[in-house]
Amino acid sequence: MSSTEIKPFVGYADLVLGQTRDQVAELLGKPDDMWDLEGKGECFVWEYDNYSLMFDDEHDMRLSGITVADINAEVFGLAVFNQPLDSVAQHLKLKGIEFEIIEDEEEANLCDLDMEDHGISLHFQDKLCINIEIYPEYLDDGETVVWPTNS
Secondary structure (H helix, E strand, O other): OOOOEEEOOOEEOOEEOOOOHHHHHHHHOOOOEEEEOOOOOOEEEEEOOOEEEEEEHHHOOEEEEEEEOOOOOEEOOEEOOOOEHHHHHHHHHHHOOOOEEEEOOOOOOEEEEEEHHHOEEEEEEOOEEEEEEEOOEEOOOOOOEEOOOOO
């Protein structure tokens, strides 16, 4: 993989939102595991060592979500994996990045730090970052995806 910086509304390393399954398979090979997400129509998750990739019929089976669990992944210049929530929040504030912390209603030890304006959500367990989710940009109608121009 070429870069460790998360690209808002775009992707991570050579993974770009909007890629087809064939393009992803060419980059990463066959997934380690593949399963369908129940209750989401036709939706497949491809599992790799440090990635979970989502393809669904709502987005013509294009790459519509990337979950990264790579220790080298950076968000706005900070390697966030295993970093405390307070440190990540402070870094983002210093960078002028707006975010919302969303507590899990069922699991007290889980929360998300969501940067909706950047298509990035950080997931925390016991106040430590466990993964990063990247999602595409949508038009104001909330339904039309704006795919990155290089996908």
